[in-house]
Amino acid sequence: MAIIRTIWTSKSGGTAATYVGRKGELFYDNDSAELRYSDGVTPGGIPIVASGGSGGPGVAITITNYVNTAADLVDPWTGAVGDTVLARDTGTLYIWDGNNWVDLGVVQGPRGYTGSFGSRGFTGSLGESGFVGSMGVRGFVGSFGPQGPQGVVGFTGSGGSGGGGSLSSITDLVTTVTNVVSLRFDNASGLIVTNLGSGIARVSINSSLLNPDSFKSIAVTGQNTITATGADTVRFVAGAGMSIVTNNAASPKTITFTSSGGGGGGASDQPIKTFNILNNFNAPLLGSAVFAPNANDTVRSVRLTNGKIAGVDLTVGLYRNGTLLNFFTLPAGNFTYVYGDLEYPININDYLTVNVVSGAGVNFSLALFNI
Secondary structure, three states, rough: EEEEEEEEOOOHHHHHHOOOOOOEEEEEEOOOOOOOOOOOOOOOOEEEEEOOOOOOOOOOOOEEEEEHHHHHHOOOOOOOOEEEEOOOOOOEEEEEOOEEEEEEOOOOOOHHHHHHHOOOOOOOOOOOOOOOOOOOOOOOOOOOOOOOOOOOOOOOOOOOOOEOOOOOEOOOOOOOEEEEEEOOOOHHHOEEEEEEOHHHEEEOOOOOHOOOOOOEEEEOOOOOEOOOOOOOOOOOOOOOEEEEEEOOHHHHHHHHEOOOOOOOOOOOOOOOEEEEEEEEEEOOOOOEEEOOOOOOEEHHHHHHHOOOOOOOOEEEEEEEOEEEEEEEEEEOOEEEEEEEEOOOEEEEOOOOEEEEEEEEEEEEEEEEOOO
């Protein structure tokens, strides 16, 4: 369906009675004060509105029909040329020119008088609420599908003997091993692994598995500490005038050291000389000079003993003929301490002196030995 909307024009010259114009064109005749419609054939067009001027009454357009919207216009129109139809939604008037509907624009009457201000009308009553629409029916929950077959068991991860998986690294602060896949414990050093079940293993020390020749360290007061290297062995050697007896059947197992008296070569387990300080004392304390025995000898060890555990370091000096041989200290927390590997010759005419340099003690003794 074709709807033609023409442009309003005005004729500036010529005679309106003889003007034909374009089909669908609206034009205004100044002489007759008429609005005319051109059908493209009739000279002067078809008068639409008459103003009541000197030209006489025009031909008024009669609204032939009404439609709701322009889309409802019947095309082709079966009525006469010049029939008009009004669209209610926009108020637009359409005229049939024999082939198309021509848009004549919005029909608007003259403005009416302003009405008097009257009383306000009553408020209309509230209409009834419409019915609530029914809720749609919820669909049924679908049933579960059948269970699929069990998947294939994956391959076991690589790992060391006796275990799966791996450690990133392990270190003892000296040696670092990376990509560790197995840990092995040395039974010879006393380590035993016990299976506690549920994948739990316990590592403990079992003395029955210890290498009988292995040890960690042996400390002797006043001597260098003997430290094992790996599964090392320590051997006790009986010196002159000493005997050592072991008992593996005893509980606990024992090692017995026994002094057998003087030994060969002039060596003796008896002290060359002993210096005693009775009762409580504090440093500084100068000792008296004493003469050595009536024979030449050699001091090879010195033993310091206090009547109770020393609360602080107790240090004494050993002098030969007024000359310092060495300082010896009984460390705090000990009641006896031995110094060995000495070599101080003592002649028959020498005299010895012991001075307390620092600390405090009670019933203290310092013994000089040839062993």
